[in-house]
Amino acid sequence: MNQDIYVVVEHLRGQVSDISYVMLAAARVLAQGTGGSVVAVLLGHNAGELAGDLAADRVLYVEHAALANFTSDAYLTALSALLSEQGPRAVLLGHTSIGSDVASGLSVRLGLPLVSQCLRVSEDGKFVSQICGGKIMAEGDLPEPTALVTVVPGGYKPEEGQSPAAPEVTPVAAPALEGLRVSLAGYVEPEAGDVDISKEPILISVGRGIQNEDNLELAQELAEALGGVVCSSRPVVDQGWLPTSRMVGKSGQKVKPKLYLALGISGAPEHVEAITDSEMIIAINTDPNAPIFDIAKYGAEIDMTDLMEVLTELVEEAKGG
Amino acid sequence: MNIVVTVRLVPDLVEELEIDESGTALDMTWMRLIINEFDDHSIEQGILLKERGGGQLTVVVPDVEGADDVLFAAAAKGADRLIKVVGDFEEGVNNHALARGLAATLKDLQPDLVLTGVQAHDDLDGSVGPLLAEQLGMPYVGYVSGVEVSGNQTTVRKEYPGGLIAEMAVTLPALLGIQAADEPPRYVPISKIRQAMKSASIEELDAPELDPSGAPAVSRMFEPEAGERATMIEGDEEEIAERLIEIFQEAGIL
Numbered sequence: 001m002n003q004d005i006y007v008v009v010e011h012l013r014g015q016v017s018d019i020s021y022v023m024l025a026a027a028r029v030l031a032q033g034t035g036g037s038v039v040a041v042l043l044g045h046n047a048g049e050l051a052g053d054l055a056a057d058r059v060l061y062v063e064h065a066a067l068a069n070f071t072s073d074a075y076l077t078a079l080s081a082l083l084s085e086q087g088p089r090a091v092l093l094g095h096t097s098i099g100s101d102v103a104s105g106l107s108v109r110l111g112l113p114l115v116s117q118c119l120r121v122s123e124d125g126k127f128v129s130q131i132c133g134g135k136i137m138a139e140g141d142l143p144e145p146t147a148l149v150t151v152v153p154g155g156y157k158p159e160e161g162q163s164p165a166a167p168e169v170t171p172v173a174a175p176a177l178e179g180l181r182v183s184l185a186g187y188v189e190p191e192a193g194d195v196d197i198s199k200e201p202i203l204i205s206v207g208r209g210i211q212n213e214d215n216l217e218l219a220q221e222l223a224e225a226l227g228g229v230v231c232s233s234r235p236v237v238d239q240g241w242l243p244t245s246r247m248v249g250k251s252g253q254k255v256k257p258k259l260y261l262a263l264g265i266s267g268a269p270e271h272v273e274a275i276t277d278s279e280m281i282i283a284i285n286t287d288p289n290a291p292i293f294d295i296a297k298y299g300a301e302i303d304m305t306d307l308m309e310v311l312t313e314l315v316e317e318a319k320g321g
Numbered sequence: 322m323n324i325v326v327t328v329r330l331v332p333d334l335v336e337e338l339e340i341d342e343s344g345t346a347l348d349m350t351w352m353r354l355i356i357n358e359f360d361d362h363s364i365e366q367g368i369l370l371k372e373r374g375g376g377q378l379t380v381v382v383p384d385v386e387g388a389d390d391v392l393f394a395a396a397a398k399g400a401d402r403l404i405k406v407v408g409d410f411e412e413g414v415n416n417h418a419l420a421r422g423l424a425a426t427l428k429d430l431q432p433d434l435v436l437t438g439v440q441a442h443d444d445l446d447g448s449v450g451p452l453l454a455e456q457l458g459m460p461y462v463g464y465v466s467g468v469e470v471s472g473n474q475t476t477v478r479k480e481y482p483g484g485l486i487a488e489m490a491v492t493l494p495a496l497l498g499i500q501a502a503d504e505p506p507r508y509v510p511i512s513k514i515r516q517a518m519k520s521a522s523i524e525e526l527d528a529p530e531l532d533p534s535g536a537p538a539v540s541r542m543f544e545p546e547a548g549e550r551a552t553m554i555e556g557d558e559e560e561i562a563e564r565l566i567e568i569f570q571e572a573g574i575l
Contacts, residue, residue, distance in 0.1 A: 012481060071489065072451075073460050097464040097481050100440065101498075104451035105461060107417070107535055114417075114447045115537045127537070130545070133334050133442050136347065139541040147537070150447075181460040181492040185476060190484030202574065226574065238362075239505045244484055251464070251480040251500070259574050266334070268442075280572055282565065283551060289337070291545075298568060299551030300561045311562040318566050318575050 001087040001145055003036030008079065008093045009054065016050050019094040021161030023151050024055045026121050027092055033123035034089050040167065043067045043078055048169060055163035064174035072101040073182040080109050081175035087146055095150035103150045113143035120155040133268040134291035153273045193245025195229050201258040202228025205248055206236055209264015209285065209304045213241045218308040219263065225315040228259070233271050249274050263304040267292025322376030322470065325432040326367045327423055329449055330354040330385050331441050345539045349413055354387045359438025365502035366468055367436050368399045374470055377401045379430060383410040383419060389523060396521035397513040403521055408528030416444060417535035420452035422528040427457055432494060434475060439463045439498035446536030454496035462489050463498030
């Protein structure tokens with residue numbers, strides 16, 4: 001048992017993901033409280049150079065050909081071996097397609113407690129998690145002896161977890177990684193969409209509030225009038241109403257437009273994390289408690305389907321006059 | 322092919338959420354529970370796999386308010402076997418306890434493939450899927466939005482940020498955390514659900530005593546402090562649209 005805070009570094013195709021730096025920033029806060037070190041755990045194959053800008057006191061590097069790309073099976077085996085020998089105060093993983101795939105398995109395999117959707121931590125060892133689509137916060141003490149924590153973005157800036165001074169890297173022998181039941185068959189590149197919404201300055205984004213596919217035409221007309229394009233939150237894409245290339249959010253695109261007009265979007269954390277770089281967010285929603293109003297500059301409590309047509313008309317008028 | 326889908330019910334976020342007197346948990350008294358949306362996608366994915374490759378589809382739900390409705394709706398869509406796991410699930414049980422409570426039933430069912438929602442919005446101690454997978458000794462892959470089965474292997478589409486997909490090959494038996502089914506969950510008319518209520522039967526199986534260890538204790542639950550909230554535009558659609566035009570002009574968008 002020691003007082004160190006471990007961070008499982010996430011990387012994808014040779015790039016460290018932002019969430020890794022966010023976790024290093026959170027880990028620093030906790031380490032200031034415990035007096036321990038911030039230790040980055042890097043799993044990979046020929047990936048040592050990824051440690052370069054991690055704001056960690058040291059890096060434990062587990063090298064193995066089976067760790068070249070993330071698979072839950074190999075990561076789970078490697079991390080359990082590492083953690084069963086060492087007993088840090090906490091282990092931070094991303095609340096992501098990578099971290100969430102292994103955190104629960106680690107909790108059961110090692111018998112360690114697990115906290116998920118953690119947004120912030122404090123020096124006195126408390127976590128604050130963001131649940132119920134961002135509507136509720138839950139606070140508590142990090143459970144003993146070693147708390148596994150999955151971290152959501154938004155609590156710390158990635159820059160806070162970066163450092164120009166390369167940390168010391170200690171190689172750690174990988175356990176036997178045989179009989180693995182999950183393997184990577186290959187990557188499928190994102191569909192080449194008609195437009196790249198990550199580069200568009202004006203986005204008309206529709207969510208569940210669109211109600212049916214026919215209403216999409218109204219959003220389309222509004223977008224055309226404003227010289228922008230239509231994009232959406234996850235449910236609209238899952239319905240097959242818009243292609244995946246138009247999806248904004250955790251699994252979709254990160255956007256940074258001049259105007260993000262959010263129509264009928266509640267503002268769940270998975271969506272919000274992808275729009276925070278927008279210059280101006282305007283939110284239209286029937287639910288006055290929708291979290292989207294917490295990050296929007298302007299808002300209106302009205303049904304988007306009542307607003308779109310009249311707004312399009314007025315935009316046309318304003319352009320004509 | 323023996324496919325099992327496990328389902329969890331969650332608070333409906335459309336309703337006002339309230340924190341109970343203890344200040345450490347949601348007030349469940351008047352809470353409306355609905356199927357976790359990703360579990361709904363899991364049922365759809367299970368039905369699609371059955372339609373394509375045959376097999377049996379079993380849906381397993383812990384016994385909480387609304388469980389029967391979820392099971393009958395699943396039967397109306399094409400589920401073959403409906404199981405309600407009976408135990409002390411009403412008291413806002415955590416995911417560790419729930420996964421342990423479901424594990425015994427799942428072991429008896431000997432599934433080739435288990436599907437469940439990748440997460441639920443109120444997860445505070447991991448997700449049921451990967452917790453259950455480890456209890457069952459199965460490999461787990463989450464954030465899945467496409468599943469194909471061939472022989473003793475499944476090939477899944479796993480989502481990464483930016484629209485990137487990883488195709489993963491997974492040896493069966495396996496448990497998958499579904500983000501989205503290949504197709505949107507189908508709509509079933511009430512008449513078909515009523516029919517299912519008459520023809521389908523729900524089996525009740527007992528859960529072992531629930532063990533909640535592994536989850537954090539919550540000392541305080543609260544609504545997020547409103548930071549700089551949006552400036553709200555009042556009025557009817559005309560008035561709101563007029564103000565928006567001004568805002569667009571000020572920002573140089575028009």
